[in-house]
Amino acid sequence: MVALELYAAMKARRSIRKFKPDPVPRELIARILEMATWSPSGLNWQQWHFLVVTGPKKDELARSYGRIVEFGMPPAGQRNPQQEGFLQWAKTLGGAPVAIVALSPAHGQPGTRKMNLESVASAFSHLLLAATNEGLGTCWMTGPLDNEPELRKVLALPDDKEIVAVTPLGYPAESPAAAPRKSLDEVVTWIGF
Numbered sequence: 001m002v003a004l005e006l007y008a009a010m011k012a013r014r015s016i017r018k019f020k021p022d023p024v025p026r027e028l029i030a031r032i033l034e035m036a037t038w039s040p041s042g043l044n045w046q047q048w049h050f051l052v053v054t055g056p057k058k059d060e061l062a063r064s065y066g067r068i069v070e071f072g073m074p075p076a077g078q079r080n081p082q083q084e085g086f087l088q089w090a091k092t093l094g095g096a097p098v099a100i101v102a103l104s105p106a107h108g109q110p111g112t113r114k115m116n117l118e119s120v121a122s123a124f125s126h127l128l129l130a131a132t133n134e135g136l137g138t139c140w141m142t143g144p145l146d147n148e149p150e151l152r153k154v155l156a157l158p159d160d161k162e163i164v165a166v167t168p169l170g171y172p173a174e175s176p177a178a179a180p181r182k183s184l185d186e187v188v189t190w191i192g193f
């Protein structure tokens with residue numbers, strides 16, 4: 001792939017919060033996951049593990065996130081359309097047919113934990129870009145972790161795993177405008193130039 005194509009995919013990725021119900025073929029999901037595994041990882045431990053969730057478990061995961069979002073909102077009847085829209089997205093994951101949950105090994109030592117989390121986050125970023133390349137929508141989410149005990153129960157997670165992020169996966173039913181980006185001047189300090 002020439003650099004420009006990669007750059008185009010990087011700029012085309014959006015957080016998608018509305019999906020078509022069409023199923024995503026398992027082979028396609030596997031291809032995206034395989035691309036994610038080309039991420040660098042600390043000590044090449046390839047710390048990632050991915051749960052690919054569909055059906056009632058995915059619905060349960062969405063409902064858990066919905067309750068978190070609803071908790072932080074005014075009661076029904078007092079919400080503006082934007083809040084209602086966001087709640088609808090949360091409760092259903094925008095109707096996505098699949099959710100992917102990225103896991104890292106739970107580790108007590110802070111340096112190792114950081115290395116593990118960064119490795120899995122990097123793979124997750126690869127996953128999102130590969131999905132974009134396949135015309136699929138995603139949305140990096142950590143909001144569902146705000147009730148991590150419930151999410152762990154839904155997914156029957158063992159104690160030796162930590163949840164890093166969740167994304168819905170499916171064919172987009174919206175094409176949102178790009179969210180604004182800060183200028184390089186705001187986020188870069190050049191040292192020694």
Ligand SMILES: Cc1cc2nc3c(=O)[nH]c(=O)nc-3n(C[C@H](O)[C@H](O)[C@H](O)COP(=O)(O)O)c2cc1C
Pocket residue numbers: 013014015016139140141142143144178179
């Ligand atoms: C670490 C992280 C956590 C996020 N958590 C959520 C989330 O819980 N719910 C959600 O709707 N979007 C979530 N997002 C998506 C961001 O809102 C989105 O990336 C940002 O607004 C920029 O938009 P873009 O992804 O379309 O470029 C998260 C993104 C990141 C990187």
